[in-house]
Amino acid sequence: MEKEFDFVIIGSGLGGLYSAAMLAKEGYSVIVLEKNRQLGGCLQIFSRDKVIFDTGVHYLGGLDKGQNLYRYFDYLGLMDVIKFKKLDMDGFDQISFGDDPVQYKVPQGYDNFINYYAGFFPEERAGIELFCDKMREVCAKLPLYNVEVTNDLDFMQFVLNDKPVDEVINSCVKDPALRRLLAGNNALYAGMLGVTPFYVHALVINSYVESSYKCEKGGAQISLALSKIIRQYGGLIRAHAHVTKIETDEKKATCVVLENGEKIYGKKYISAIHPSVTLDLVGETKMLRKAYKSRISMLKNSVSAFIVYVVLKEKTIPTFNHNKYYVKCNDVWNNEIYTEEEWPKSVAIFTTPSKDPEYCDGLIIMSYMQYDDVKQWEDTFNTVAQEDERSEEYQQFKRDKAQKVLDLAEEKIPGIREHMKSFYTSSPLTMRDYIGGEGGSLYGIVKDHRDPLKTLIPPQTRIPNLFLTGQNTVMHGVLGVIVGAVKTCNEILGDNYLITKIKEATLDKQVVNEPKN
Ligand SMILES: Cc1cc2nc3c(=O)[nH]c(=O)nc-3n(C[C@H](O)[C@H](O)[C@H](O)COP(=O)(O)OP(=O)(O)OC[C@H]3O[C@@H](n4cnc5c(N)ncnc54)[C@H](O)[C@@H]3O)c2cc1C
Numbered sequence: 001m002e003k004e005f006d007f008v009i010i011g012s013g014l015g016g017l018y019s020a021a022m023l024a025k026e027g028y029s030v031i032v033l034e035k036n037r038q039l040g041g042c043l044q045i046f047s048r049d050k051v052i053f054d055t056g057v058h059y060l061g062g063l064d065k066g067q068n069l070y071r072y073f074d075y076l077g078l079m080d081v082i083k084f085k086k087l088d089m090d091g092f093d094q095i096s097f098g099d100d101p102v103q104y105k106v107p108q109g110y111d112n113f114i115n116y117y118a119g120f121f122p123e124e125r126a127g128i129e130l131f132c133d134k135m136r137e138v139c140a141k142l143p144l145y146n147v148e149v150t151n152d153l154d155f156m157q158f159v160l161n162d163k164p165v166d167e168v169i170n171s172c173v174k175d176p177a178l179r180r181l182l183a184g185n186n187a188l189y190a191g192m193l194g195v196t197p198f199y200v201h202a203l204v205i206n207s208y209v210e211s212s213y214k215c216e217k218g219g220a221q222i223s224l225a226l227s228k229i230i231r232q233y234g235g236l237i238r239a240h241a242h243v244t245k246i247e248t249d250e251k252k253a254t255c256v257v258l259e260n261g262e263k264i265y266g267k268k269y270i271s272a273i274h275p276s277v278t279l280d281l282v283g284e285t286k287m288l289r290k291a292y293k294s295r296i297s298m299l300k301n302s303v304s305a306f307i308v309y310v311v312l313k314e315k316t317i318p319t320f321n322h323n324k325y326y327v328k329c330n331d332v333w334n335n336e337i338y339t340e341e342e343w344p345k346s347v348a349i350f351t352t353p354s355k356d357p358e359y360c361d362g363l364i365i366m367s368y369m370q371y372d373d374v375k376q377w378e379d380t381f382n383t384v385a386q387e388d389e390r391s392e393e394y395q396q397f398k399r400d401k402a403q404k405v406l407d408l409a410e411e412k413i414p415g416i417r418e419h420m421k422s423f424y425t426s427s428p429l430t431m432r433d434y435i436g437g438e439g440g441s442l443y444g445i446v447k448d449h450r451d452p453l454k455t456l457i458p459p460q461t462r463i464p465n466l467f468l469t470g471q472n473t474v475m476h477g478v479l480g481v482i483v484g485a486v487k488t489c490n491e492i493l494g495d496n497y498l499i500t501k502i503k504e505a506t507l508d509k510q511v512v513n514e515p516k517n
Pocket residue numbers: 010011012013014015016033034035036039040041042043055056057058059060061241242243244272273305434435436437441442443469470471472475476477478479481
């Protein structure tokens with residue numbers, strides 16, 4: 001008899017690992033299957049010239065004692081083993097726009113946030129307060145976001161009637177400079193004008209305004225710690241385990257098949273990869289109607305990115321404890337739409353973990369890039385484990401694009417080129433190959449206010465023992481993916497057993513919001 005696990009989990013991104021850790025802690029037998037050599041999906045790091053670079057997690061929100069992410073991390077003991085560093089209280093992000101000389105800050109704490117913006121736009125104070133109230137109002141409606149027992153009806157009701165974030169901003173404040181400032185870090189959710197619902201902005205930005213941190217030694221600390229916990233509770237994790245098929249009988253999923261033909265059996269299956277890839281793995285079955293499959297596969301994915309990883313010469317650029325967003329023109333939206341001449345329209349700049357507390361070891365500079373820009377090379381596949389040097393034409397494309405990104409970054413950090421020891425790049429193809437996102441998408445399926453229910457993917461599929469989790473179920477980002485993992489596992493275990501347990505275990509660390517006078 002083959003071993004049958006209680007749960008077979010596909011993908012070792014945060015969603016897969018956090019789900020596995022919760023279930024293993026509950027005493028279930030779990031196995032996590034990861035196609036790559038390194039675990040973690042977007043939590044992966046790599047090093048060049050002894051500098052550590054994060055691939056997909058640069059900062060986290062909600063980590064002050066008692067806040068939502070703190071409680072979810074604390075439940076699994078992560079707060080004791082991962083080193084976090086708080087970003088600048090007076091500005092975790094700094095945002096600037098083409099012809100505006102001011103380097104605006106995004107402070108932590110709502111009072112600081114309101115007072116800082118009202119300092120620039122005093123006549124708009126009431127509108128800024130209203131906007132913040134609206135953000136907090138949405139966040140209060142999603143119980144799992146607040147480590148509360150679930151009943152999502154109120155949230156779903158809100159989502160059904162939600163407006164695009166730009167429209168909500170415009171309804172609260174009038175000054176065009178303030179409007180663009182409030183949306184200035186929308187790269188955090190790949191915001192699209194007239195499309196992105198306000199709730200997406202609220203859930204993401206609220207967590208950072210509440211508190212903003214970096215992983216001191218890179219995001220892989222999270223995947224390492226979760227893997228240890230899974231193994232400690234008897235769970236198994238296998239790298240180089242590419243799932244190529246989910247087999248089914250008439251009524252349920254029966255096993256998954258790996259690239260080498262090996263079959264892994266489970267009572268239940270949780271897919272923590274893209275939903276449309278999951279359905280492709282299932283293939284033909286009467287349980288999945290064609291309409292359901294094509295609805296999922298037609299959903300648009302968020303834009304991808306081109307990233308330049310810069311290794312700096314020692315003691316050249318003084319460190320900074322915030323992230324920088326720079327939009328070349330004054331339009332904070334539509335930066336994902338560009339002509340070749342215009343590209344890149346914006347950059348986001350992050351520091352790497354540094355050995356020297358006074359100076360930066362390296363910088364990560366990210367710009368949106370459409371998958372179409374690299375489509376001509378899409379038939380190639382290149383990772384450390386499966387090397388295939390792409391053509392010289394592709395390498396030249398990357399070198400040219402890197403220079404354009406560096407040009408824009410120089411405007412905010414003069415001297416980057418002079419202080420640079422070496423640089424490396426990643427394109428939408430790199431993201432596709434290492435993480436498996438469709439088209440190298442940054443944050444998965446685009447949430448669209450015009451069709452909100454279509455873009456909110458439930459954990460249940462039409463196959464009774466196959467469930468979904470990961471960034472496409474509730475929300476992307478560390479907090480969003482953990483909320484999604486808790487949602488999936490809570491629904492599988494039923495009766496709000498899991499969330500009640502998490503809530504009670506972390507209750508003494510809950511934030512008590514004092515009502516305002
Ligand atoms: C460039 C970038 C910057 C970001 N910055 C931040 C940030 O600063 N803060 C923040 O909170 N969030 C950030 N995010 C978002 C966040 O990292 C993601 O939302 C989150 O980590 C996604 O987790 P996931 O579990 O959904 O899946 P992923 O991380 O996508 O993991 C999926 C895993 O499944 C594996 N897999 C795929 N197919 C198979 C298969 N067939 N068989 C086996 N394994 C498979 C993949 O190899 C991968 O390891 C960023 C994302 C990107 C891309």
